[in-house]
Amino acid sequence: MVLISKMNTTLIRSARIIDPRSSFHGTDQDILIRNGIIEKIGSIEAEDHFQVVSHPGLAVFPGFIDGQAFLGEPGFEDAETLESGLSAAARGGFTGVFSLPNTSPAVQDKTGVEYQIRSAAGQPCSIYPIGILLKESTLAPLMEMDEAGAVGFYNPEKSIQDSSLLIRGLEYSQHTGKRIFSFPLDLSVSPYGQMHEGVMSTQLGMKGFPSLAETIQIQRDLSILAYAGGKLHIPTVSTQESVQLIRTAKNQGLDVTCSVDLNHLIFCDDDLAGFDTNFKLLPPLRAASDRAALLEGVKDGTIDHLVSNHQPVNFDHKYCEFGLAQPGALGLQTAVLLSLELFDLDVVSRAWSTGIREAFGLQVAHIEEGRLAELSLIALNRPSVFKHSDNLSISSNSPLFDRSFQHTVAGIINNNKSILYV
Amino acid sequence: MLSTDHLISIKELQKSDLELIFNTADEFKAVINRPIKKVPSLRDITVANLFFENSTRTKLSFELAEKRLSADIINFTSSSSSVKKGESLVDTVNNILAMKVDVVVIRHSYPGAAQFLANEVQARIINAGDGAHEHPTQAILDAYSIREKFGTLEEVKVAIIGDIVHSRVALSNIFCLQKLGAKVVVCGPKTLIPKHIQSLGVEVSHNVDETLAWCDVAMVLRIQLERQEASYFPSLREYRTYFGIDRQRLEKVGKDLVIMHPGPINRGVEISSDVADGPFSIILDQVENGVATRMAGLFHVSEKIRK
Numbered sequence: 249m250v251l252i253s254k255m256n257t258t259l260i261r262s263a264r265i266i267d268p269r270s271s272f273h274g275t276d277q278d279i280l281i282r283n284g285i286i287e288k289i290g291s292i293e294a295e296d297h298f299q300v301v302s303h304p305g306l307a308v309f310p311g312f313i314d315g316q317a318f319l320g321e322p323g324f325e326d327a328e329t330l331e332s333g334l335s336a337a338a339r340g341g342f343t344g345v346f347s348l349p350n351t352s353p354a355v356q357d358k359t360g361v362e363y364q365i366r367s368a369a370g371q372p373c374s375i376y377p378i379g380i381l382l383k384e385s386t387l388a389p390l391m392e393m394d395e396a397g398a399v400g401f402y403n404p405e406k407s408i409q410d411s412s413l414l415i416r417g418l419e420y421s422q423h424t425g426k427r428i429f430s431f432p433l434d435l436s437v438s439p440y441g442q443m444h445e446g447v448m449s450t451q452l453g454m455k456g457f458p459s460l461a462e463t464i465q466i467q468r469d470l471s472i473l474a475y476a477g478g479k480l481h482i483p484t485v486s487t488q489e490s491v492q493l494i495r496t497a498k499n500q501g502l503d504v505t506c507s508v509d510l511n512h513l514i515f516c517d518d519d520l521a522g523f524d525t526n527f528k529l530l531p532p533l534r535a536a537s538d539r540a541a542l543l544e545g546v547k548d549g550t551i552d553h554l555v556s557n558h559q560p561v562n563f564d565h566k567y568c569e570f571g572l573a574q575p576g577a578l579g580l581q582t583a584v585l586l587s588l589e590l591f592d593l594d595v596v597s598r599a600w601s602t603g604i605r606e607a608f609g610l611q612v613a614h615i616e617e618g619r620l621a622e623l624s625l626i627a628l629n630r631p632s633v634f635k636h637s638d639n640l641s642i643s644s645n646s647p648l649f650d651r652s653f654q655h656t657v658a659g660i661i662n663n664n665k666s667i668l669y670v
Numbered sequence: 671m672l673s674t675d676h677l678i679s680i681k682e683l684q685k686s687d688l689e690l691i692f693n694t695a696d697e698f699k700a701v702i703n704r705p706i707k708k709v710p711s712l713r714d715i716t717v718a719n720l721f722f723e724n725s726t727r728t729k730l731s732f733e734l735a736e737k738r739l740s741a742d743i744i745n746f747t748s749s750s751s752s753v754k755k756g757e758s759l760v761d762t763v764n765n766i767l768a769m770k771v772d773v774v775v776i777r778h779s780y781p782g783a784a785q786f787l788a789n790e791v792q793a794r795i796i797n798a799g800d801g802a803h804e805h806p807t808q809a810i811l812d813a814y815s816i817r818e819k820f821g822t823l824e825e826v827k828v829a830i831i832g833d834i835v836h837s838r839v840a841l842s843n844i845f846c847l848q849k850l851g852a853k854v855v856v857c858g859p860k861t862l863i864p865k866h867i868q869s870l871g872v873e874v875s876h877n878v879d880e881t882l883a884w885c886d887v888a889m890v891l892r893i894q895l896e897r898q899e900a901s902y903f904p905s906l907r908e909y910r911t912y913f914g915i916d917r918q919r920l921e922k923v924g925k926d927l928v929i930m931h932p933g934p935i936n937r938g939v940e941i942s943s944d945v946a947d948g949p950f951s952i953i954l955d956q957v958e959n960g961v962a963t964r965m966a967g968l969f970h971v972s973e974k975i976r977k
Contacts, residue, residue: 442781447869451681453781453803453841458865523782569759571780571801 261302284664311343311622323352394424402429418478488541556583560643809842832891
C-alpha cells in the first residue's frame, strides 16, 4: 500500500530513533509531527484526527540524501524524468537527491538550476541540483548558480585533464563556498578501458582501467587543492589506494570529501564474468580487496557519504555487446537497503544523513522537538524483494532485480508530506 | 556428448570435451584425406557464418568444414564500422535466425559478443573469435596439432611468443594447453603482455632465446599491426631484431623445435620465411587440422540440437 498525503498531524508510534546527535538516540519513542515540524518526542496519546504510523521494528533516521543521481530531464526522458526519478528516490527512502547536471541542455546557468528546483517543488523528496563546473574550457557561472540553489559544481564522468582549469575552478568557487567535484579517472592512462584492469579483465580479454588511472588523478587533484584552496569533492572513489590518499589528505587538514557508490561495496570485477552489461559502471567495479578497503573507509569516516550513483540507461544502450553498452546502473531504490546490510545503524545514519550535509554545508536534520520533520523510515527485519513491478524508474538497468533484502523502506516524511509504503 | 550447449570458450569446457573433439577429429581427418571428402553428418543442419570482423582463413576453414559435413550454409560479412552505424547485433542475428538457422558461427570485435548471442537467440553458437577474449576452435586445432606431433600434451613445454595483449588466440590457447597438462610460457615485449597474465598460471619471459631453449613448441603470434592504436614497440625493425624468430636464433638453440603460427603471418617480422617454411614448421598442418577439428566441433554442437 502506498499512501501519499499532505500532513496535518502524524504520530509515529514507538520507533527507534537513529540520530547520534539527538538526545533520543537509540531509544524507542513516539514522535508527533504537526505542520511539518517535530512537535513532541516521548510517550504520546493518539487523537482521532492523527495519521498514525506504527510497525514492529520501525526505525527513524534524519532524512537520507543521495549525493549523486542522474534524473534524465531535460533531454534524456527516455531513460528517466524528474518525476520518475524522485518517485524512485522516495521509494528508496531518500528525502533528497543531488541531481547530476549532464542533462541536455546541461544545468549550466541560473535557469537550469531553477528549472530543476521548480520542477520538484511540492514533492516529498527534495532536489539539490549540481551545476556544471566547466563549459568546455571556461568556467560556468558558478556564483549565479550558487545563488539559484546549486549544491556544488561538477562535470560528471569527465575528469578535468587541464590542471589550470581545476586551479581556477577551486579558486573561483571560493566565492560561493561550494564544493568542486572532480571525477577520479585519468582516461589518458587507458583510453579504451571497459572494466577494472586485473585478473578478470585478463581472463575476459578486455582492456582495463588500472587503479592507477584513478589514483594519479586524485594525487594531482589533492596537490592542486593544497595550492589553490577551496573545497574539493572526489565522487565515487573505487580503489583502496584512493581511500588511503584521501585519509592522509584529511589528516593533513585539506578540505577534501569523497563518496562511494553502493555498487562498489557489494560487487567487484568478478561479477563481470558473464559480460552482464548491468555491471558495466564508471568508475569500474574494482577488485574484492578494493571493496574491503572502501567498506573500511566508510566505517572510519574517511568516506564522507554514500551515493546510489543512479544512472538510468535506456534498454537499447544496455541490450548490446559489452563494449558498446553505456555504463551505469539504477540505484535509488536499492542503495539504502543494501547499506543497512553492510553497516550498523549509526554508520548508515552518518553515511546518508549527517556526512553529506556536513560536506556540502546543508543544515543538518535532527530528530529533536521543534526541528523540521525530515525523516526516513525503515521497517527493520521486515524482508523485501526488489521486483520488476516495484521499479519506479523508466529504465530497468539494475543487477539487483529479485534480490531479497533484510529490511524494508517504510516511507519518508519531508516538506510537510509523507509517503508510506507499508 | 559435449558438456556445454555452445562452443564459446575453452574456459568452460572440460578436458573430456577436448578429448571427445580430438577423437572425432581423428575420424574426420581421415575423411578429408579420402578421395570422396564428404560425409552427410550435418545434412539436416543449417549454419550461418556471421563475420562482423575481417577474417580469411578462419572463415574459409569453417566454410570448408561445414561443406565437408554436408551442412547448408549462409554467409554474412559486415565490418565493425557498420555495427557502429547502429546495426544491432541482435537484429542481424534474429533476421538470420528467422530463416531457421540451427548453428551460428560468429566472429566479432567485442569480447563477450558470442556469449551475448548465446543468451539472446535460439541457436547453438560457435565462437570464431570475440575480440581478445577467446577463439576456442583455434586453440583446439593448435592443441590437436601438438598432440599429433607428441602423442600427448602432458608435460609438453609450449611457448606463446609475440603480441599476447591483442591476441584472440592466446587466452584460449593458455586455457586449452593447461587443461591438457602442458606447461606454458608467454614471451614478448612487456608492452604486449597483459599485466596480470601470471594470474592464469603461466610464466612470463621477455627473453626469446631463453624461451626457445626451454620449449618443445614455439607458438609464434602475429603482430597485429592493425591493432597498434598506441605505440607498443618502436619499430618493426626493432621487434624483428629482439623478438622475431629466425633461423639464426633457432640454430643457436641447437635442438629440434616445433614451430607453429595461427596465421596470417607477417613474414620477416615475428617469423622469418626460412623458419615459417622450414623443417620444424607445422603451420600448414595446423591449417589442415583446422578443418578436421572444426568439423568435429560442428558435429558435436549439432549433436545436441538433435537431442
